[in-house]
Amino acid sequence: MKDKIELLASHTFVHGCNDVKEIPSGSVFLKSIDTSDVIKDCQKIFELLDNIVEEIREENVVQVVTDDASNLVAVGRMLMEKRTKLFWSPCVAHCLVLVLEDIGELPIFYNTIAN
Numbered sequence: 001m002k003d004k005i006e007l008l009a010s011h012t013f014v015h016g017c018n019d020v021k022e023i024p025s026g027s028v029f030l031k032s033i034d035t036s037d038v039i040k041d042c043q044k045i046f047e048l049l050d051n052i053v054e055e056i057r058e059e060n061v062v063q064v065v066t067d068d069a070s071n072l073v074a075v076g077r078m079l080m081e082k083r084t085k086l087f088w089s090p091c092v093a094h095c096l097v098l099v100l101e102d103i104g105e106l107p108i109f110y111n112t113i114a115n
Helices: 002-006 042-056 070-082 092-104 107-114
Strands: 011-015 018-023 026-032 063-066 087-090
Touching: 042 070, 063 070, 070 087, 087 092, 092 107
Parallel strands: 011 063, 063 087
Antiparallel strands: 011 018, 018 026
């Protein structure tokens, strides 16, 4: 399986701490990490993600995508500081869900949605 990871071109994403790699032949699930006891601990999450990048080898990772919780934004900054060729970004789908939830709370839409 390591040889397939070598083919990793430009896509690595993490959702929560599900470790999924995108390679030309499709997604490869490597592991799932229970982070429920450390999810708010920026240093622990940074260490987990940094170890994953190390395992795959930094030159094979271009981007890490997480949700945009403040602790994960901090982790993204920490990763980019340590690994200057790596790019972090928030998950667009997660951001859209948050925006739609806020829109749904507006009085003009709230009543329609509630009914």
